[in-house]
Amino acid sequence: MTSMVWLSKFVDKFGEKLPTNNKIHLPSCLTRGNVYWIMKEEVEEQGGSVCSQQYFFRKWRHEMSHVTIPKVNRFSKWDICTKLKPCLEKTTGREERQTLLQERESHLFQQK
Template sequence: MKEEVEEQGGSVCSQQYFFRKWRMEMSHVTIPKVNRFLKCDICTKLKSCLEKTTGREERQTLLQERESHLFQQK
């Protein structure tokens, strides 16, 4: 990203400044050390409910909720 900004003639802040701002303004965001591609709580909950559900209508509702959620994530 830094290279792209510099190629377009933009200026880039120092890494030290970036991390300071990150800690101040984005402290609620964490990046896991083990796996950066974990599912969010909503994805996990919907998947769990789908595995337990046997009713056709309830399952269809959950699938629609999941599809809507995944569309928002894109």
């Protein structure tokens, strides 16, 4: 699976289409780096090979420029979002990170 096919599925799953234009926002609790690492973990779990982060960002910018991650949510901030993002950035333990990632994914599904 190519990185842009994966990103397209991720956007379908978690993106919010804006009513006033063709832009799609991913949840503000994510960063592009988070999205890359989620893709990397999922693809490698399935035995696939992963492109470099730099290549992924470049392809995203050129092929899916309508997909962005806002710095802040247009609506109210959820307590769990504001807590999970810094925890994920600081966590180095694999098991703790996996637990936080599952928590965030569950939260994102609930939001959707």
